[in-house]
Amino acid sequence: MNWTGRRLPRTEDPALLRGEGAFTADLAAGARAVRFLRSPYAAGRILSITAPDLPPGALLITGADLEGVGAIRPELFRFNYRAIAQPVLPRERVHFVGQPVAAVVAATPEEAEDIAETILLDIEPEDPVVTIDDALRPGTPTLHAEAPGNLVVDGTIRHPDCEAAFARADRIVELTLRSGRQNATPMEARAGLAAYDRATGRIRLTASCQMPHMLRTGIATLLGMAEADLQIVAPDVGGGFGQKMALFPEYPLLVWLARRHRGSFCWVEDRNENLIASAHSREQRHHLRAAFAADGTLLGLEADILANTGAFSCYPTTCGVEPLMALAEYPGPYRLPTYAARARALATNTCPAAPYRGVSRPVVTFGLERLMDRAAAALGIDPVALRRRNLVTEFPHVTPTGLTLDQASYVEALDRAVEAADIPAFRTRQQAARREGRYLGLGLAVFNERTGYGTPAFAARGMGIVPGYEVVDIAMTPAGEVEVRIGASPHGQGLRTALAQLAADRLGLDPSRIRVIHGDTDRTPYGWGSFASRGAVIAGGATQLAADKLAARLRRAAARLLQAEPESIALRDGAAWAGEASIPLTEIARRVHQRSEQLSDLDGFNLAETAQYDPGGTFSNACHVAEVEVDAETGHVRVLRFLVVEDAGRLLNPLIADGQVHGGVAQGIANALLEEVLYAPDGNPLTGSLADYLPPSAAEIPPIEIIHMETESPETLTGAKGLGEGGTIGAPAAIANAISDALAPFGVDITELPATPARIRALIRNAR
Amino acid sequence: MTKTPIRLTVNGVPHDIAVEPRRTLADALRDDCGLTGTHLGCEHGVCGACTVLLDGEVVRACLHFAIQADGRTIRTVEGLATPDGTLNPLQHAFWQHHGLQCGFCTPGFLMLATWLLEQEEPVDEARLRHVLSSNLCRCTGYQNILTAVRAAAQAIGKWTEAA
Numbered sequence: 001m002n003w004t005g006r007r008l009p010r011t012e013d014p015a016l017l018r019g020e021g022a023f024t025a026d027l028a029a030g031a032r033a034v035r036f037l038r039s040p041y042a043a044g045r046i047l048s049i050t051a052p053d054l055p056p057g058a059l060l061i062t063g064a065d066l067e068g069v070g071a072i073r074p075e076l077f078r079f080n081y082r083a084i085a086q087p088v089l090p091r092e093r094v095h096f097v098g099q100p101v102a103a104v105v106a107a108t109p110e111e112a113e114d115i116a117e118t119i120l121l122d123i124e125p126e127d128p129v130v131t132i133d134d135a136l137r138p139g140t141p142t143l144h145a146e147a148p149g150n151l152v153v154d155g156t157i158r159h160p161d162c163e164a165a166f167a168r169a170d171r172i173v174e175l176t177l178r179s180g181r182q183n184a185t186p187m188e189a190r191a192g193l194a195a196y197d198r199a200t201g202r203i204r205l206t207a208s209c210q211m212p213h214m215l216r217t218g219i220a221t222l223l224g225m226a227e228a229d230l231q232i233v234a235p236d237v238g239g240g241f242g243q244k245m246a247l248f249p250e251y252p253l254l255v256w257l258a259r260r261h262r263g264s265f266c267w268v269e270d271r272n273e274n275l276i277a278s279a280h281s282r283e284q285r286h287h288l289r290a291a292f293a294a295d296g297t298l299l300g301l302e303a304d305i306l307a308n309t310g311a312f313s314c315y316p317t318t319c320g321v322e323p324l325m326a327l328a329e330y331p332g333p334y335r336l337p338t339y340a341a342r343a344r345a346l347a348t349n350t351c352p353a354a355p356y357r358g359v360s361r362p363v364v365t366f367g368l369e370r371l372m373d374r375a376a377a378a379l380g381i382d383p384v385a386l387r388r389r390n391l392v393t394e395f396p397h398v399t400p401t402g403l404t405l406d407q408a409s410y411v412e413a414l415d416r417a418v419e420a421a422d423i424p425a426f427r428t429r430q431q432a433a434r435r436e437g438r439y440l441g442l443g444l445a446v447f448n449e450r451t452g453y454g455t456p457a458f459a460a461r462g463m464g465i466v467p468g469y470e471v472v473d474i475a476m477t478p479a480g481e482v483e484v485r486i487g488a489s490p491h492g493q494g495l496r497t498a499l500a501q502l503a504a505d506r507l508g509l510d511p512s513r514i515r516v517i518h519g520d521t522d523r524t525p526y527g528w529g530s531f532a533s534r535g536a537v538i539a540g541g542a543t544q545l546a547a548d549k550l551a552a553r554l555r556r557a558a559a560r561l562l563q564a565e566p567e568s569i570a571l572r573d574g575a576a577w578a579g580e581a582s583i584p585l586t587e588i589a590r591r592v593h594q595r596s597e598q599l600s601d602l603d604g605f606n607l608a609e610t611a612q613y614d615p616g617g618t619f620s621n622a623c624h625v626a627e628v629e630v631d632a633e634t635g636h637v638r639v640l641r642f643l644v645v646e647d648a649g650r651l652l653n654p655l656i657a658d659g660q661v662h663g664g665v666a667q668g669i670a671n672a673l674l675e676e677v678l679y680a681p682d683g684n685p686l687t688g689s690l691a692d693y694l695p696p697s698a699a700e701i702p703p704i705e706i707i708h709m710e711t712e713s714p715e716t717l718t719g720a721k722g723l724g725e726g727g728t729i730g731a732p733a734a735i736a737n738a739i740s741d742a743l744a745p746f747g748v749d750i751t752e753l754p755a756t757p758a759r760i761r762a763l764i765r766n767a768r
Numbered sequence: 769m770t771k772t773p774i775r776l777t778v779n780g781v782p783h784d785i786a787v788e789p790r791r792t793l794a795d796a797l798r799d800d801c802g803l804t805g806t807h808l809g810c811e812h813g814v815c816g817a818c819t820v821l822l823d824g825e826v827v828r829a830c831l832h833f834a835i836q837a838d839g840r841t842i843r844t845v846e847g848l849a850t851p852d853g854t855l856n857p858l859q860h861a862f863w864q865h866h867g868l869q870c871g872f873c874t875p876g877f878l879m880l881a882t883w884l885l886e887q888e889e890p891v892d893e894a895r896l897r898h899v900l901s902s903n904l905c906r907c908t909g910y911q912n913i914l915t916a917v918r919a920a921a922q923a924i925g926k927w928t929e930a931a
């Protein structure tokens with residue numbers, strides 16, 4: 001029986017469907033409540049924090065209490081990175097609205113909130129730096145002395161022959177684009193519960209996080225405590241999308257409280273806090289210049305990348321993650337002979353930036369794919385033909401930034417998408433609609449997605465903390481079930497099911513006999529987590545290796561018991577077979593553990609193995625097609641159709657894979673049309689509720705059609721490529737191109753996302 | 769603050785509790801009744817994670833005060849499966865069609881769909897989308913939630929192709 005590749009419903013689901021999942025806030029009973037006081041100013045000097053009448057039993061914690069606690073200060077050893085320090089609670093200055101400046105502890109959340117309102121926060125406001133333009137303006141205030149000119153990252157790649165390519169070009173196409181700021185907006189906001197265990201002196205932090213092992217190391221280091229005395233548990237986590245990767249100041253404060261006061265302390269973030277003070281992403285401005293030959297061949301690309309990365313630098317990736325990913329991955333799936341780019345991260349008095357699904361690639365793809373459409377118009381070449389002419393077709397291919405593209409289907413996916421979209425029929429509809437004064441548009445986005453990359457890729461970024469590998473411990477219990485302990489920490493991706501499918505095939509077991517254990521630093525090997533579309537590739541590869549090692553042990557034991565050669569043993573249907581003879585795996589497991597005198601000379605006294613996997617990475621690819629209708633009066637955009645041709649290699653569970661594409665595309669559509677974090681000029685956030693910041697509902701998301709291609713990666717053990725971020729990466733560009741197509745009669749196109757009704761109305765107004 | 773004694777009948781079980789007047793129904797369910805299946809995604813009436821049925825009407829538990837529910841009956845996600853944990857047909861449809869990923873929004877969607885399927889009115893595509901657009905899910909892009917509720921409606925003969 002082949003379990004891998006089947007649309008197996010998830011083992012994760014029944015408890016969640018019964019409302020029996022355990023999210024962090026569900027576990028808070030008995031803990032004292034923590035409420036953070038947050039800065040009301042974007043920039044300012046703290047004069048005093050006083051509590052006129054603190055009721056008995058309540059606590060007020062300020063930076064002055066945290067003597068000896070370190071600051072969050074992630075490192076990057078390249079690209080002119082300036083390390084800036086974020087105190088857990090500041091003592092002198094505040095740097096963004098929402099920054100935690102003090103914590104109140106009381107018996108209940110209501111009381112803590114009441115008390116928080118009585119605290120006098122005396123802060124002298126200073127001039128804030130809010131936008132990219134503010135940060136660059138000569139003479140602007142400097143946020144951090146360590147980063148003169150508010151420049152935290154300044155990376156450059158310049159091929160010497162780039163200028164020559166532009167000199168020889170028949171056509172130079174330029175584009176300046178802007179991407180609005182977004183919040184990943186997991187439906188469960190952040191939450192943490194730190195509990196002191198008096199019997200052992202250890203602390204357990206239960207937190208809604210994506211990287212429990214990293215959090216443990218980070219917090220132990222900040223607090224100067226033994227890492228062995230800290231356990232991190234990621235229970236059910238209500239979405240993360242990158243936002244919950246970071247080490248936020250709230251978590252070390254909770255652990256500090258639990259240690260100092262020998263008790264349990266719980267903080268459950270409210271939506272307003274999450275919207276203004278967790279992490280933001282994607283506020284970028286790119287200027288692109290591309291050199292083309294008359295026949296449409298791309299000769300060279302120049303990119304100037306600016307990212308507003310907020311007040312501090314997120315741990316462990318640093319705020320370099322956005323601009324530097326853009327710097328490295330701008331060539332995309334295209335053959336690009338020469339490249340020159342500069343990427344800067346700018347500090348401002350806004351919420352710090354952190355990874356959000358796709359990181360920079362939604363913006364990069366928006367840039368490249370808009371550029372392709374603009375170039376096609378300028379050169380008088382069909383946009384599909386222009387893309388086909390420039391897409392990479394021979395693999396492996398080394399990009400001008402040194403990335404190796406493995407076997408993929410860039411042109412084939414484009415062709416499949418074009419065929420399925422039936423562009424000629426669309427053009428007929430579009431013409432008919434225009435005669436009625438209706439504006440339909442169709443847009444394409446072709447892209448590749450770097451996934452499943454291990455240590456070398458992160459090390460190349462010069463990171464102080466280099467993630468990458470995953471370790472899997474596997475063991476068969478004496479009763480014959482298999483436990484798979486993974487360092488990765490899924491939160492909605494269905495890894496428990498998909499890894500059980502993989503292991504089931506290697507061991508000849510039913511997946512229901514396999515337990516995948518994750519999200520607990522006491523019970524799993526050190527590992528990194530679920531981010532960067534890596535679960536199926538890296539945790540999958542390590543699981544496969546570990547299962548193979550366990551299978552080899554089972555075969556050796558079976559060979560002894562069946563008096564056959566280990567090579568002749570097959571594992572299937574829960575038994576080991578030598579021809580017609582068989583022995584149940586449960587019996588082997590029992591004998592290894594409890595009749596070890598028969599077998600221990602083979603492999604010892606248990607059935608435990610460990611395996612590690614650290615691949616170089618693989619590129620999945622896709623083509624997205626969007627069809628939209630734009631109301632030229634109101635500026636409203638309706639998405640009529642959305643088509644995805646996705647190639648993520650071998651699919652471990654297509655049901656789960658489709659779900660990842662659906663969710664990603666919905667976030668991408670929202671990126672294109674709805675979601676934008678806005679700040680007033682004084683640095684006050686204007687989008688502090690879900691009535692102002694607008695994640696999409698079922699009314700805004702059309703049916704999403706998916707066609708899978710399966711180009712297996714030679715670079716990964718499972719043949720799988722990651723696909724967790726692709727939906728988010730391609731959709732904004734496809735929608736932007738579709739709106740631009742619809743608005744072609746007005747001679748305008750989309751260079752700023754989200755394309756809100758107000759922006760579209762302004763474009764049309766200015767064109768008329 | 770003084771507390772008022774109230775009785776909430778949740779999934780058929782009476783809970784005699786005492787709450788401050790400002791306590792929301794959601795907090796009372798979660799903290800006083802110990803029923804943490806009702807989730808809080810925004811506490812300002814937008815996301816619908818806290819959706820429950822109050823005397824058969826679909827409501828946002830974060831926007832109701834617990835004392836407003838005194839003496840009334842409430843249905844929450846914990847009441848859907850049988851006591852031995854067997855999923856009801858709607859839950860089963862969510863499972864089979866992968867209508868959840870992180871599962872945080874799921875209780876709210878299940879209660880919203882429960883209400884929808886208990887109405888007299890048959891369900892067509894437009895009504896399905898209209899009703900389900902009152903809740904937010906960040907993971908699924910809604911595709912499989914719609915598929916699951918559609919399948920559940922079909923199974924009980926509530927589905928109609930055209931309005």
Ligand code: FES
Pocket residue numbers: 807808809810811812813814815816817818819828829830831
């Ligand atoms: S928590 Fe009630 S609507 Fe969001």
Ligand code: FES
Pocket residue numbers: 187238239492867868869870871872873874904905906907908
């Ligand atoms: S399944 Fe995660 S929010 Fe809906």
